[in-house]
Amino acid sequence: MNIGDAARLSGLPAKTIRYYEDIGLIRPLRDTNGYRVFRENDLHKLTFLARARSLGFTIEECRTLLELYEDQNRASADVKRLAEDHLVQIDQKLTELMAMRETLSELIEACKGDHRPDCPILKGLSSVTQ
Amino acid sequence: MNIGDAARLSGLPAKTIRYYEDIGLIRPLRDTNGYRVFRENDLHKLTFLARARSLGFTIEECRTLLELYEDQNRASADVKRLAEDHLVQIDQKLTELMAMRETLSELIEACKGDHRPDCPILKGLSSVTQ
DNA sequence: GGTAGGGCTTCCCGGAGCTGGAAGGTCAAG
DNA sequence: CTTGACCTTCCAGCTCCGGGAAGCCCTACC
Structure with a gap:
């Protein structure tokens, strides 16, 4: 092939x-x-x-997973640990993104979005965030 | 300074x-x-x-935001549109991450995590997901 | 006056995980 | 014999910086 x-x-x-x-x-x-x-x-x-x-x-995690995959004598605990660590990373990212989402949508909510220059989004970015 | x-x-x-x-x-x-x-x-x-x-x-979005920030004649609608587009990106990323989280935690759940080689995580990765 | 330290400068490399493109060899069909 | 779809290698670039080298500058202290 x-x-x-x-x-x-x-x-x-x-x-x-x-x-x-x-x-x-x-x-x-x-x-x-x-x-x-x-x-x-x-x-x-x-x-x-x-x-x-x-x-x-990540690629390096994949490399390890692939080694475990090929190793007939692996312990499933090793795989599980790797997966759990990765889950923690995902959860951190999720937390971060949700915080961004929260702040951003509040700013968007407050912005009229018309032809005038007054804009809470820009204000929020230039002064203290909320 | x-x-x-x-x-x-x-x-x-x-x-x-x-x-x-x-x-x-x-x-x-x-x-x-x-x-x-x-x-x-x-x-x-x-x-x-x-x-x-x-x-x-992104940096390029920041460049645009900065231009709008400096432009006294901007329309807040332009800022809002940019922010809304960005919110869509964030939501896509969130959806993606939550799907990952879901699949991954199911696999972790199913894995005993002991000294034996049998591992649903590796099985899930090598055969069809789920 | 000399020196030690911290701060500043530019420049170049690397990283994560590919993607695009150039230049060129190979193969099957018509 | 040519066309077109494959395949090959190699090099550059993407995002957003961070590390580190080589070297100038400035202040403080002896």
């Missing part, structure tokens, strides 16, 4: 797949013409990576 | 302030010794920028 097929089947752009090889996440074989050759196992890893990335795991 | 004071008062690192000058967000004067000189107005812009950035506006 060439990179185009691997891309279609995994849902990852070919560029991304090449990048993942560059940084050592996957090691596809090479055909005599220099083309990358993807086997079933490579494809599994790619879809694994696509899913892990879509859950927001 | 030198960059160190401007940094302390605005809450922005000196590096960031230099960067903002580089990309033309601010234009402090220069002393004869080459040091940047910040006036009241520069400081206002810096705190404005710090607040706008903390609400998640």
Whole structure:
């Protein structure tokens, strides 16, 4: 299987797949013409990576997850710990975003949005926030 | 006022302030010794920028906001539109993160987290999610 | 006057995770 | 033989800075 097929089947752009090889996440074989050759196992890893990335795991976390995935003697506790740490990151981000959302929507609410220059949004940004 | 004071008062690192000058967000004067000189107005812009950035506006959005801030003939509608667009971005990000959170916490829930290799998290990542 | 320290300057590199594009080899179809 | 779709490598750039080097400036102290 060439990179185009691997891309279609995994849902990852070919560029991304090449990048993942560059940084050592996957090691596809090479055909005599220099083309990358993807086997079933490579494809599994790619879809694994696509899913892990879509859950927001960083590349380095994905690298660790992939190692655990391949290690038949792993302890599920190690995986769980990694996932829980990541969940904490997500929750922090969520908290941050919700605070932004709150402040911003208050400012928007207060702004008439007409042709006049008076604007609580700009005021809120220039003086103390609320 | 030198960059160190401007940094302390605005809450922005000196590096960031230099960067903002580089990309033309601010234009402090220069002393004869080459040091940047910040006036009241520069400081206002810096705190404005710090607040706008903390609400998640991109640099380019900040540039526009700053222009509107300085334009005495602006229409508050223009500011409001920008803020509303940004709110949409925030909401998209929130939706995305909450979906991640949901999936991830389900997987974590299902994982015993013991010394054995069996792990629903890895299973969830390698097969279809859910 | 010399020196130690802190502050300031510019410049260049790196990071996270790709994406776009150029230049060129390969392959199957017509 | 040519066209067009693949594939290859390599280099640059995106966002928003942060780290660090090399070197000038200024004040305080001895």
